[in-house]
Amino acid sequence: MESIIFDQIRKEINDNDVVLYMKGTSVFPQCGFSAAVVQILSELGVSFKDVNVLEDNIIREAIKEFTQWPTIPQLYIKGEFVGGCDIIREMYETGELQQTLDDKGISYSAAA
Amino acid sequence: MAMDAELIEQLILSGIPDAQVTISDLRGDGDHYAAYVVSPSFTGKSRIQQHQMVYQALQGKMGNELHALAIQTAAPETE
Numbered sequence: 001m002e003s004i005i006f007d008q009i010r011k012e013i014n015d016n017d018v019v020l021y022m023k024g025t026s027v028f029p030q031c032g033f034s035a036a037v038v039q040i041l042s043e044l045g046v047s048f049k050d051v052n053v054l055e056d057n058i059i060r061e062a063i064k065e066f067t068q069w070p071t072i073p074q075l076y077i078k079g080e081f082v083g084g085c086d087i088i089r090e091m092y093e094t095g096e097l098q099q100t101l102d103d104k105g106i107s108y109s110a111a112a
Numbered sequence: 113m114a115m116d117a118e119l120i121e122q123l124i125l126s127g128i129p130d131a132q133v134t135i136s137d138l139r140g141d142g143d144h145y146a147a148y149v150v151s152p153s154f155t156g157k158s159r160i161q162q163h164q165m166v167y168q169a170l171q172g173k174m175g176n177e178l179h180a181l182a183i184q185t186a187a188p189e190t191e
Contacts, residue, residue, distance in 0.1 A: 033180075069160075070167050070175040086182050087159050 005062040013076040017106055018048035021063050022073040026050040033085040034073045040092045041075075045109030046101065078104045115177050120145060120170070127169020128153055144180040154187040162187075 013019050018041070024030030026038050026048070041048055053060035053072055064070055067081045075082045077100060083091065091097035101108050117135040124133050124147065131151035138144040147166070154162045162185035167174050174181060 064175070068164060068167075070172070072175075081160065083160060084163070086184060087163065090159070090184065 005058060006066055009059070009063060009066050010079070012049070012051065014079045016049040017078055017104075018046055019051060019076045020048050020073055021051045021053055021059075021076075023052070023054050025052050030054060031072075033071070036085050037073045037075060037088050040088060040097070044092075044098065044101070046106065077101070077106065115145075115173070116142070117145060120147065120178070120181065123171060123173070124149060124166060124169045127171075128165060138180075138182070145178075146182040146184070149183065149185045150188055151185075152188055154185055156187075159185065 020026070020034075020037060020041065022029060022031070022034035022037065024034055026042075029035035029038050038050075051059065053063065060072070063072070063074060067074060069081070069084060071084050073085055073088075075084070075088055082088065082097075082100065088097060091100070098108070117137055121133045121135050124131060128149070128151050130153060131149050134148040136146045136148075138146055149162075149166055153165065157165075163183055166183050166185060170178065170181075
């Protein structure tokens with residue numbers, strides 16, 4: 001059972017360049033931490049796939065086990081877990097997030 | 113569901129004994145904290161691994177009793 005869900009997560013993060021597992025949607029985040037990451041991605045003009053864990057309790061629990069990471073949001077770039085809210089915010093401020101996007105060939109619009 | 117700042121610090125120290133931990137109560141409501149953790153054990157580890165060590169020290173309380181704990185980690189500056 002678990003491996004089927006992990007496979008589903010793997011497919012999601014491999015089929016989409018940037019995926020954010022979050023509470024709520026990119027249009028209507030339902031948690032301040034999720035909203036903060038959405039805002040950073042929006043400021044950078046990165047297009048991303050949002051997955052609302054509040055709509056699927058199985059995914060909500062599975063994603064935490066998948067990364068051994070107890071909190072949501074979780075951002076994935078090119079299939080790789082990059083971090084939660086604190087790390088993304090820190091990476092954005094230091095420019096590391098922009099660098100990571102560059103390295104992985106993800107286009108974004110904002111000046112670095 | 114609130115947790116005491118001192119308890120958070122003790123939990124982190126129980127998992128990472130050589131850490132320097134600074135906890136701030138962000139809103140003064142006993143429910144929204146920030147932890148700044150500096151430890152030599154973080155040297156050479158990625159930020160994700162450093163945060164995972166803090167989460168492990170918190171023994172599953174993160175995401176449950178502890179809703180809002182912002183974490184920042186660092187290895188000590190080398191001299």
